[in-house]
Amino acid sequence: MSAPLLRVQDLRVAFPLRDSGDTLKAVDGVSFDVAEGETLGIIGESGSGKSTLGRAIVALLRPDAGRVELAGEDLFALPAPQLRRRRHAMQIIFQDPHAALNPRRRILDSVREPLDIAGEGSPAERTARALAMLARVGLDQAQAARFPHELSGGQKQRVNIARALVRRPRLLVADEATSALDVSIQADILNLYLDLQAEFGLTYVIITHDLAVAMHVSDRLAVMYLGRFVEVAPAATLEQAARHPYTRALLAAEPVALPSRLVTGARMPLQGEIPSPVDPPSGCRFRTRCPVAEPRCAAAEPAWRQVAPGHRVACHLVEGAAC
């Protein structure tokens, strides 16, 4: 594999809590690479730190420790003006398509804005480029003249995609970008993501709680729990041969819309709730909810083990080569 487009090394983001003086370690030592043109899915529940991680990747948040490299360049070592000039290369799309748009600006103006700020080309060229990108995501000139409240949720998410892509980024982070949409609209938007990736050679980081969506669009998947990755594997491997007890529990918890005869395996709901990231459990962070935890799980943090090419697991009970 050539040099990765995105390299994240031992990234840590903590938030001081004003009332108690404690710190909430939202992301606590995460490392991964994403190759150019690849799609990495990051799966996690509320409080796993996945959204904080997404914001740090696109430099919307400054980490407390660790590095984020885009095309070999350490983003947080760059002086502010230079970081600003790199921002067009990394874009993020959020869950709520409405909140991300200025309600008082017309769609065309919102999509043209990144070009206006960058001062690229003449005003006429900027309008033409914004309209072309809107057309590419399936919105016509009449829709471009409307205000956000005049569009449906799916159409607004198309606008956000157009705005993220209008300056031709290399990396796109989508944080629950289809979670607010109905299934039939979600299908259209996922198709659009796949088409645009092929057309523009984009690299994706797809952050979601939705396993089915993550498995469909991702080449590789990372499962996150309380600020750390617990398992990383190719999508098909994770679906068929997940090794971490948390990943298995997530897969088993997903209610499937299949006829009963095709639903295999008994459901065994995890006990308890996700512990507070202010005071995570010692050793393996999942041990308080893990159905197979042993005394050693409380004593030491599990090391990463490679169980197959590209398949890494952080669990004391999984055999494999240390990595």
Add this chain to the structure above:
Amino acid sequence: MAVPLLQVEGLELALRAGRSWLTVVEDVSFAIAPGEAVGLVGESGAGKTLTGLALLGLLPRELFRAAGRVRLEGEDILSLPERALRRLRGRRISMIFQEPMTALDPVFTVGEQIAETLRAHTGLSPVAAKARAVEALAEVGIPLPARRAEDYPHQLSGGMRQRVMIAIALACEPRLLVADEPTTALDVTIQAQIIDLLLRQVSARGTALLLVSHNIGVVRECCSRVVAMYAGQVVEDAPVDALLERPLHPYASGLLRSHPRFAPHRARLPSIGGRAPAPGAMPSGCRFAPRCAHRTTGCEAPQPLLPLEGRAVRCHRAAALDLPGAVP
């Protein structure tokens, strides 16, 4: 079916729009047997939440006009005055919602809220109601129930709040529980816990369940029958497995097939295309026809909900079509 517990016949709901009325739910009919669990599914705007609210008379009368019949144990409850509805809610039919934080009162402890429900509908003394509230919290799996009874809603997690809502809704042993997206705001591992709890609690009491949800997977886990809505109408009413195996309505089939599971990895998903029509701009014939791949002559006529193969379906071509379901 034996005598139904709930029978909805030709329910029509209209929303006040200035001086006129906009029909948002039309010709909705279905029935629920005692102890039966039925799913009401559809996408945003299909009318499923409004239908659920109408069953309890929770739609404000100055904004909504209801027509048709809703019979609970034979009694028409749609036209009951507010006083009678208040006696009915909680005791014979109750409801839980997607966001328990907005349904719970932030200035009373959860124990007080359960005790209040009990005292309003039964003759329990304050002391007895308080003791029963702690028992109810224990029944829904809340650890240290006596201490949690003293907590305010904001001190509980989303999953715990939904457990409290279930305790309140079932406190007076209603015959029917309407649950509107009860697990949609929860993480998938917590959702699994709440589904298990809900099913255990309703089956232990013989309570019937109407589960309103956009998630057909959740409906399959909880229900034996499903009523699918589109653009304010019921389009198919069928046993869950039958609908998943071989849906009879093209919309039900399209919805099932647009799930990422049924396309090869990273391939384009089959998509219905287009959008549901807005109220006030409904097609005069079949409401799904403009998006339907099986549209033909005859679809311009309004479609009645007709019995077919032990189900009910709103499509004149249903018997002739062989539509794919949720089968790989």
